Amino acid sequence: MLPALFRATILSLTVCATALPAAAQPTSWPEKPVRVIVPYGAGQGADVLMRLIANELQKGLGQPVVVENKAGAGGNIGMLAAAQSKPDGxxxxxxxxxxxxANEFLYPNMGIKPASDFDAVALIGILPSVLTTTEPNLPTNGIAALVAQAHTQPGALSVGLPSTTAIVVLAQLNKSAQTKLQGVRYKAxxxxxxxxxxxxxxxxxxxVTASRAHIASGKLRALGLTSSKPSDVLPGVKPIAEQGVSGFNVVGWDGIFAPHGTSPDILKKMSTLLRQATEQPDTRRKMIEIGVEPLYLDSQAFDAFVKTERNVWGDIIRTNGIAID
Structure with missing residues (x-):
């Protein structure tokens, strides 16, 4: 679910030197370690990615980057902690x-408003999901066989769903393929x-981060990717869209946000450092190895991207009547 990338208008920002006291100017930022909250558990895909990026970031920052895991409530606990932090960079x-x-459409009482409580810094990557199986009658790239079986046995096949993204993927797959696969939700x-x-x-x-090693070992077979096109993160695995479910495209993404009100100068510097980090050949290779396609958007382009994504995910959730118990 990645719409066409945006060419955001570049705004000229004129900052008067007398607008802030000298001590408040961010020219010496950072003067201490920088914290990045990951709203998921240690070892999960987002955590692995952030620790990889943090290693590159701290070279440019000249300060340690501390990754802090605050998991729970579909990521909302970590979001709340970040939103309530000082916007000091x-x-x-x-x-x-x-x-x-997605979460604002799934959790009616989040306690935060993602659109207004955060400033976009940079998109760093997109993440296709993968549908896997251990069923002996379903081959690699076997979406057509799965759909045929699901049509003859409506409601008989169950699918594990360990994330919000997975819940939305299944709802959209059932709608697009006219199947009745049953979701079984997991916390991780x-x-x-x-x-x-x-x-x-x-x-x-x-x-792909969670599934790749098991696919490589032969314990699991990959039926299809949720992106509209093949991906380097899982070579040889066809998109669901190329296997009879035309137009199917539900793709996750990761990006960096700051508490609303953070200095534009700090946002710009952090965004630039994230671009440099994701451009490093070794970092890009490692990102692909953990299932993330490197894709950088600066603050303004990322902000526009998130606004569009919020509408897209919201529409899917409302149309399919998805709810979190």
């Missing part, structure tokens, strides 16, 4: 399509993968 959020686009990937490989569920929608 020392706290950032690794936000996702779930936390900053670990238990879902255990149940899939143990035969408790036949199918799983998850990140």
């Amino acid at each position: 020392y706290t950032f959020l690794l936000g996702t399509n779930a936390t900053n686009a 990937s670990g238990q879902a993968l255990t149940d899939l490989m143990g035969g408790q569920i036949p199918l799983l929608i998850d990140t």
Whole structure:
């Protein structure tokens, strides 16, 4: 669900030297470690990505980048902690399509407003999900076989859903393919993968980050990617859209946000450092290895992108009547 990229209008910002006392000017930022809140658990895809990016960021910042995990409530706990932090340039959020686009339509009492409580800093990557199976009758790139089986056995096949993104992917797949696959929700990937490989569920929608090693070992077979085009993150696996479900495209993303009111100078510097980090050949290679396609957008382009994504994810959630219990 990645719309055409935006060419945002570049705004000229004139800052009067007398507008702030000298001590408040961010010219020496940062003077201490910078914290990035990851609203998911240690070892999950977002955490792995942020720690990789943090290693490059701190070279440019000249200060340590501390990754702090605050998981729970679909990412809302970490979001709340970031939103309530001082907008002084020392706290950032690794936000996702779930936390900053979908959750406001799933959780009626979030306690925060992503659109107004955060300033966009930079998009750093997009994440296709992958539908995997252990069913012996479903081959690699076997979406057509899955759809045919689902039509003959409506409601009989269950799919593990360890994330908000997975919940939305399944709803859209059922609508697009006119199937009735049944979702089984999990709090995280670990238990879902255990149940899939143990035969408790036949199918799983998850990140490439979580699934890749098990696909490579042969324990799982990849039926299809949720992106509209093939991806370097999982070579040889066809998109669902190329296997009879025309137009299917539901893709996650990761980006950096700051508490609203953070200095534009700090946002610009952080965005530039993130661009430099994602341009490093070794970093790009490692991002692809963990299932993330590097894609940079600066603050203004990312802000426009998030506004569009919020509408897209909101429309899918409302149309399909998706709710979080």
